Amino acid sequence: DLIGMTVITGSAARAYELAAAFRARGKTVVLGGPHVTLLPDEAQAHADAICVGYAEESWPRLLRDFAAGRMRPRYDQAA
Numbered sequence: 001d002l003i004g005m006t007v008i009t010g011s012a013a014r015a016y017e018l019a020a021a022f023r024a025r026g027k028t029v030v031l032g033g034p035h036v037t038l039l040p041d042e043a044q045a046h047a048d049a050i051c052v053g054y055a056e057e058s059w060p061r062l063l064r065d066f067a068a069g070r071m072r073p074r075y076d077q078a079a
Helices: 009-024 034-038 040-044 058-067
Strands: 002-006 028-032 049-052 074-076
Touching: 002 009, 002 058, 009 028, 009 034, 028 034, 028 058, 034 040, 034 049, 040 049, 049 058, 058 074
Parallel strands: 002 028, 028 049, 049 074
Antiparallel strands: none
């Protein structure tokens, strides 16, 4: 299973709690959104992968990589 969450600063602590609970159950967690884009190193500690910037192009790449068993820890917005 793959769980994706959009994180805003006001809910970052709760998103990290949820991510920890899902990961403890063996789920793969991807975080993205404004907070992750501003503080990617902080967010990376709470996720299996993060999406930095707009994910319109990086999300499909992440899904393909996940399905192939080769998901990377970070996906950046395409230039």
